[in-house]
Amino acid sequence: MKKVYGSATEALDGLLFDGMFIAAGGFGLCGIPELLLAAIRDAGTKDLTFASNNAGVDDFGIGILLQTRQVKKMISSYVGENAEFMRQYLSGELELEFNPQGTLAERMRAGGCGIPGFYTKTGVGTVIAEGKEVKNFDGQDYILERGMVADLSIVKAWKADATGNLVFRKTARNFNPPAAMCGKVCVVEVEEIVPVGSLDPDTIHLPGIYVHRIVQGAHEKRIEQRTTRKKEQA
Amino acid sequence: MPWDRNQMAERAAQELQDGMYVNLGIGIPTLVANYVGDKDITLQSENGMLGMGPFPFEGQEDGDLINAGKQTITELPRTAYFDSATSFGMIRGGKIAAAILGAMEVAENGDLANWMIPGKLVKGMGGAMDLVAGVGRVIVVMDHTSKHGESKVLKACTLPLTGKGVVDRIITNLGVFDVVPGGLQIVECAEGVTEDELRAATEATIV
Numbered sequence: 001m002k003k004v005y006g007s008a009t010e011a012l013d014g015l016l017f018d019g020m021f022i023a024a025g026g027f028g029l030c031g032i033p034e035l036l037l038a039a040i041r042d043a044g045t046k047d048l049t050f051a052s053n054n055a056g057v058d059d060f061g062i063g064i065l066l067q068t069r070q071v072k073k074m075i076s077s078y079v080g081e082n083a084e085f086m087r088q089y090l091s092g093e094l095e096l097e098f099n100p101q102g103t104l105a106e107r108m109r110a111g112g113c114g115i116p117g118f119y120t121k122t123g124v125g126t127v128i129a130e131g132k133e134v135k136n137f138d139g140q141d142y143i144l145e146r147g148m149v150a151d152l153s154i155v156k157a158w159k160a161d162a163t164g165n166l167v168f169r170k171t172a173r174n175f176n177p178p179a180a181m182c183g184k185v186c187v188v189e190v191e192e193i194v195p196v197g198s199l200d201p202d203t204i205h206l207p208g209i210y211v212h213r214i215v216q217g218a219h220e221k222r223i224e225q226r227t228t229r230k231k232e233q234a
Numbered sequence: 235m236p237w238d239r240n241q242m243a244e245r246a247a248q249e250l251q252d253g254m255y256v257n258l259g260i261g262i263p264t265l266v267a268n269y270v271g272d273k274d275i276t277l278q279s280e281n282g283m284l285g286m287g288p289f290p291f292e293g294q295e296d297g298d299l300i301n302a303g304k305q306t307i308t309e310l311p312r313t314a315y316f317d318s319a320t321s322f323g324m325i326r327g328g329k330i331a332a333a334i335l336g337a338m339e340v341a342e343n344g345d346l347a348n349w350m351i352p353g354k355l356v357k358g359m360g361g362a363m364d365l366v367a368g369v370g371r372v373i374v375v376m377d378h379t380s381k382h383g384e385s386k387v388l389k390a391c392t393l394p395l396t397g398k399g400v401v402d403r404i405i406t407n408l409g410v411f412d413v414v415p416g417g418l419q420i421v422e423c424a425e426g427v428t429e430d431e432l433r434a435a436t437e438a439t440i441v
Contacts, residue, residue, distance in 0.1 A: 027281040027318070028304040030297065053318070080357035081304075089356065096356075101280065102322025102364030109319040120326060121367040125398030128363065158298075170315055172298040174282050177317040205317075221297035227305035229289040 003164050004193060004214050008039035011187050011215040015152055016045040019072075023108055023150035023183055024052040024062065025176030028081075029224045031168070032061045035189045035217045036154040041065055051075040051108065051148060051182075053101060053175050055085045060222050066094070075148075077101035081224065100128060103145050105178050110147035112181025112210070117146050153183025156219070157206070160190040161199055164208025177206045187213040235426040236378070236407040244269040246334050246375050246405050255284065257325070257365055259335035260303045262375045266334055276312065278330055280361040282321045285313035302361065322361065326368040333369040335362060337376040337404075339391045342438035344401040344413040346374060347393035359396060366397035378406035378435055385437035387411070387418070408432050417441040 005011035022040075026032030037056075040048075041064050048071050055074055056063035065071050066084050073095035079085050088094035099107065100122045110118050119142035123129050133144040155176040158169035166188060168176060180186045193216045237245065239262050247269035250256055257278045258266055267277060267288075277286040279301045286301060287308035295306040324330060339347040346366055349359035366372050379385055387404060403421070404411040409432045410421040417439030423432050433440055 027302075028300065030281070030300050030304070076358060078358035078360040086356065098358050100359055100363035101318070101361035102326055102368075105318035105322050106326075122326065122364045124367065126363065126395045128359075168315075168317075170296065170298040170309070171279070171282050171300055173315055173317050175318045178319040223295060223297045223300075223306060224304040225300070225306065226295055227289045227307075228292040228295065231291055 003208075003212065004162050006215070008035040008189060008215050008217065009042065011213045012036065012039050012043065015185055015187070016040065016043050018045060019047040020045070020151040021049045021051070023148065023153045023179040024050055025155035025174065025179040026052065026054070026061065027171070027174035028054055029056065029061050029222050031156050031172030031174050031176055032056070033154040033156045033189050034061065034219060035215065036187060037062060037064060041068055041070065044070070046070050047072040049073040049075065051104065051150060051179070053077050053104060055079045055082050057081055057224065058084050069093070073097065075099055075104065077104055098128070105175060107145055107148040108175070108178035108182040111149040112178065113147075115147045117144050119144055148182050150183045151185070153180050153186040155180045155186065155188050157188055157190045159192045159194050159199065160188060160211070160214050161194055161196045161208070162214070163196055164188070164211030164214060165199055165204045166190070166206040166208070166211060167199060167203065168205050173205065180206055180210045185212050186210055187215070189215050189217055191219060192216060235424070237424045238407070240265060241424075242375050242405055242407060245410065246373060247271070249332065249334070249373050249403065250275050254331040255329065257330050257333040257369065259333065259362070261336045263334040263336060264303065278321075278324070279307070280321050280325065280365070282316050282318055283309075283313060285310045287313070322364050325361070325364050328368055328370060330365075330369040332371040332373060333365045334373045334375055335365065337374045337386070339386050339388055339393050340374050340376065340401055340404055341388045341391045342413070342417040343390075344399040345391045346372070346396045346401050347391040348396050350394050352394065362396050366400040371402045372400050373403045373405065374401050375405045378408040385435060387436050387438045389438055408435055414441060
């Protein structure tokens with residue numbers, strides 16, 4: 001089965017439709033599928049719901065789709081650092097569903113694993129629990145959260161082989177594996193496609209069974225908070 | 235003299251013991267890492283890392299290596315990386331011994347509010363709700379009063395909660411409290427702050 005495509009636009013061909021639900025990997029601007037997001041902007045697909053931990057910044061990440069008003073709803077844990085997001089949200093143009101970060105990650109993982117719901121202590125007694133089933137296990141309250149299945153997953157990995165086996169790099173792994181798992185279709189962008197057999201099978205982070213399409217490209221990898229220390233402090 | 239930010243961080247570092255896996259929040263809690271001394275502490279960054287190192291030297295920043303505050307950081311010989319679901323599995327599963335977090339408000343029953351101000355500030359809870367629900371011990375580090383001099387250590391929180399009854403210890407610029415049945419117990423006063431001054435600055439019930 002052919003998984004490798006020549007461009008992000010080709011890799012998304014036939015998968016996009018208005019009103020669809022997309023799960024995206026990344027934390028802040030780290031490990032985001034920047035090529036696929038740009039291709040979705042170029043495709044002009046509208047009324048999108050995104051499950052993504054963050055919403056990018058004004059001119060990078062999911063922020064570029066907010067500028068073009070392609071996003072109807074965000075499911076996120078943290079949306080600071082994006083003035084356009086705040087403007088659209090406060091004016092009622094954009095829906096927002098806050099999910100605690102771990103709940104969001106587990107909703108993706110569970111959805112990809114065939115688990116329709118799970119109980120968690122996170123959010124008990126807060127607005128997050130409103131309207132959700134509460135169940136007591138061994139004297140402690142838990143709330144029911146739903147597993148999540150997306151129409152499409154878009155993720156970023158470091159390396160892939162042509163069968164879709166993936167290796168991530170450092171903290172750019174973050175939400176990418178759970179996001180990849182929860183999609184009916186998963187498209188991955190990588191920095192490098194390596195020959196089948198060159199990845200050590202013991203070091204593959206996500207097996208190719210979760211990956212349907214792959215595209216290779218150059219990544220900007222923008223840094224959100226460049227923080228350094230001085231040499232003499234060492 | 236109340237404690238300054240660094241003194242609060244130094245005091246919070248005393249809460250950490252050898253061998254602990256710890257998550258530090260954004261702001262003053264981040265400074266705690268400067269005061270762990272010789273203690274063998276492993277810092278978790280909830281975006282997917284155990285064994286968080288210091289900020290990089292200029293020119294050595296790596297866009298693939300950031301902390302939960304999105305700052306560039308470095309790795310250590312002990313570092314391990316993992317995905318967000320695994321990261322919050324260890325948080326929710328009680329494997330992290332302690333979290334040191336900032337707060338907007340804290341209440342005498344251990345309620346914590348630190349994620350939103352309705353109509354004003356809508357940024358999100360990030361991983362804070364998961365942390366306070368899951369880790370072994372929750373230590374809050376915060377200014378005792380608002381800019382207008384009002385107590386932020388309250389009988390009941392007014393802002394939307396991050397967690398209900400989750401706080402174990404509170405470290406402010408004026409002193410240290412434990413959450414106990416019936417209210418807060420004074421553990422110590424900041425140097426030069428009297429117990430009377432501490433009580434006067436606190437809305438919460440002190441037992």
